[in-house]
Amino acid sequence: MDLEKTLLRKTGEAIARFKMIRDGDRVAVALSGGKDSLTLLEALLRLQHRAPVKFTVCAFTVEQGKFLAPFEPLGEYLKSRGIDWTYHRDNPSLRLLDEQPEHGCDVCSRFRRRAVYQIVRGLGANVIAFGHTADDFCESFLRNALFTGRTSALPAVTWSGKREFRLIRPLVFVTEEITRAFAESLGAPVIPCGCSQRSGTVRRSLRGWLEELEKDFPRLKESLLSAMGNVETERLLDPRFLDLEGGAAEASESEPLTVLR
Numbered sequence: 396m397d398l399e400k401t402l403l404r405k406t407g408e409a410i411a412r413f414k415m416i417r418d419g420d421r422v423a424v425a426l427s428g429g430k431d432s433l434t435l436l437e438a439l440l441r442l443q444h445r446a447p448v449k450f451t452v453c454a455f456t457v458e459q460g461k462f463l464a465p466f467e468p469l470g471e472y473l474k475s476r477g478i479d480w481t482y483h484r485d486n487p488s489l490r491l492l493d494e495q496p497e498h499g500c501d502v503c504s505r506f507r508r509r510a511v512y513q514i515v516r517g518l519g520a521n522v523i524a525f526g527h528t529a530d531d532f533c534e535s536f537l538r539n540a541l542f543t544g545r546t547s548a549l550p551a552v553t554w555s556g557k558r559e560f561r562l563i564r565p566l567v568f569v570t571e572e573i574t575r576a577f578a579e580s581l582g583a584p585v586i587p588c589g590c591s592q593r594s595g596t597v598r599r600s601l602r603g604w605l606e607e608l609e610k611d612f613p614r615l616k617e618s619l620l621s622a623m624g625n626v627e628t629e630r631l632l633d634p635r636f637l638d639l640e641g642g643a644a645e646a647s648e649s650e651p652l653t654v655l656r
């Protein structure tokens with residue numbers, strides 16, 4: 396498999412299908428220090444030169460006191476690549492860590508979101524790109540269906556409040572097998588974060604379960620991703636999407652009748 400070709404094809408496909416990037420966009424990549432966001436950054440930088448639309452790319456990192464190793468080696472790598480990168484120590488997050496070391500992910504994410512919007516505003520970007528992968532989408536889809544009773548995954552494209560920023564996830568079709576191999580091929584240092592070490596038991600079980608099933612059904616994730624884009628609402632149980640009064644049947648029956656006449 397030509398790693399770069401596959402990565403760019405799948406990323407390009409997601410960008411085009413969901414209209415993620417448009418002419419004149421300035422895209423800020425949320426760089427967490429892990430393999431996925433690093434792969435995303437490199438993919439966007441490469442696509443920039445061959446995409447039919449013109450856009451610029453920058454990157455930023457929010458320091459919330461959760462990195463498990465110094466960020467400098469990755470900073471040096473980014474600098475050597477001439478990447479427009481901003482490193483932001485978020486003091487409110489660091490204070491939170493001091494004052495409430497046991498705080499939950501919800502508080503941490505809220506602090507991060509506020510910092511992200513503030514940084515991106517300063518960078519003059521209108522699009523924020525996150526490194527969630529096909530694996531994240533599949534896990535989220537299964538977790539919601541199995542544990543929270545919802546048919547839902549992650550938004551490939553969404554907007555921040557007041558539509559100030561478009562939030563995109565261009566790696567939706569890229570598996571972690573690809574990001575892992577691609578990040579390794581870059582030879583860039585990967586900085587682990589508390590997030591990667593603290594995956595809960597549900598997430599671990601789902602990952603293990605998927606890995607096990609994939610041994611027999613290697614196209615499993617592809618199929619799950621297709622399922623997310625191919626919803627037959629009339630065969631599910633949400634009355635909002637069901638034709639309980641038979642109006643749709645009448646409409647569809649009226650067509651053949653017209654043809655018969």
Ligand code: SF4
Nearest residue numbers: 461500503589590593
């Ligand atoms: S796991 Fe991630 S979101 Fe949760 S507290 Fe740690 S850094 Fe924050």
